[in-house]
Amino acid sequence: MDRPSTFYSTVRTLVRSEFGINLSDKTDLYLDKKLRRVMSKTDIDQIRVASASRGARDELRSGVIRKLATAVTINETYFFREYQHLEAMVAEVLARRPTAGGRFVRILSLPCSTGEEPYSMAIALSERLPLAGASQVRIFGVDVDAAAIERAQNASYDRRAVSRLPASVTRKYFEYAAAVDRYNVRSDIRDTVKILQGNLFDLPHAVRALRFDIVFCRNLLIYFDDATKARAIRIIRDLVAPGGCAIFGHSETFPGLAEVFEPCRINGTTVYRRNR
Numbered sequence: 001m002d003r004p005s006t007f008y009s010t011v012r013t014l015v016r017s018e019f020g021i022n023l024s025d026k027t028d029l030y031l032d033k034k035l036r037r038v039m040s041k042t043d044i045d046q047i048r049v050a051s052a053s054r055g056a057r058d059e060l061r062s063g064v065i066r067k068l069a070t071a072v073t074i075n076e077t078y079f080f081r082e083y084q085h086l087e088a089m090v091a092e093v094l095a096r097r098p099t100a101g102g103r104f105v106r107i108l109s110l111p112c113s114t115g116e117e118p119y120s121m122a123i124a125l126s127e128r129l130p131l132a133g134a135s136q137v138r139i140f141g142v143d144v145d146a147a148a149i150e151r152a153q154n155a156s157y158d159r160r161a162v163s164r165l166p167a168s169v170t171r172k173y174f175e176y177a178a179a180v181d182r183y184n185v186r187s188d189i190r191d192t193v194k195i196l197q198g199n200l201f202d203l204p205h206a207v208r209a210l211r212f213d214i215v216f217c218r219n220l221l222i223y224f225d226d227a228t229k230a231r232a233i234r235i236i237r238d239l240v241a242p243g244g245c246a247i248f249g250h251s252e253t254f255p256g257l258a259e260v261f262e263p264c265r266i267n268g269t270t271v272y273r274r275n276r
């Protein structure tokens with residue numbers, strides 16, 4: 001390792017202040033490997049500059065921050081992950097009785113990583129909603145990692161990504177491109193999902209200005225310390241429309257969650273409802 005430990009503490013501080021992610025228990029070697037894999041030497045040298053100009057919005061700094069996000073985030077996700085959450089989401093949507101010409105039901109997948117979560121939502125809904133109702137649902141996927149977002153927008157997956165799906169679902173909702181051995185999400189499913197790059201702590205106006213009937217925030221808060229979790233929960237609460245709900249990952253419970261949301265059960269799954 002050829003960098004002083006102050007370099008890694010600069011990186012940690014920057015990562016924490018920008019994305020809320022707490023890297024303090026990771027070794028410098030681990031961080032070094034990830035940075036080298038994703039960033040060039042110049043990018044890495046720019047980290048100190050980016051750190052010093054905190055709050056500035058110049059292009060160079062945002063480029064470094066974007067690459068840093070790719071270097072430090074964990075994008076692990078898969079189709080139909082914790083299917084009972086998708087069932088709870090479908091039940092919530094059905095309870096809102098979406099009809100053609102009625103108001104849109106809005107769902108947010110934050111973080112959406114490489115897109116498997118929002119497309120799983122669209123597929124689960126398509127299985128259960130009459131066509132007219134399905135057209136009244138809009139799903140948004142947001143993630144801080146620009147590289148993951150690009151893959152989500154491409155909506156093209158390898159064999160491993162679809163391996164947990166029932167074959168009938170893969171046949172129905174994906175178009176197989178034999179020449180490249182890829183499974184492409186059917187275009188009508190893609191059309192119900194809008195994918196955007198954004199940081200939970202600095203959301204683009206297009207997301208911040210909306211209120212969502214259902215917000216999925218699974219497997220993100222686990223990377224934050226308690227103070228950042230509390231901050232994140234308040235942001236998520238503001239994104240949920242009154243009467244709507246948030247769904248967190250399995251066994252994710254956080255201090256202060258029940259003060260901001262009311263836990264309730266849908267088909268055996270705990271969801272967190274915003275009452276006011």
Ligand SMILES: C[S@@+](CC[C@H](N)C(=O)[O-])C[C@H]1O[C@@H](n2cnc3c(N)ncnc32)[C@H](O)[C@@H]1O
Binds near residue numbers: 117249
């Ligand atoms: C483990 S994945 C979870 C994906 C999906 N929700 C799931 O449960 O399968 C975590 C994602 O959080 C994203 N992330 C980390 N910090 C973020 C932040 N501050 N704002 C938005 N996304 C963030 C990462 O880029 C990564 O793709």
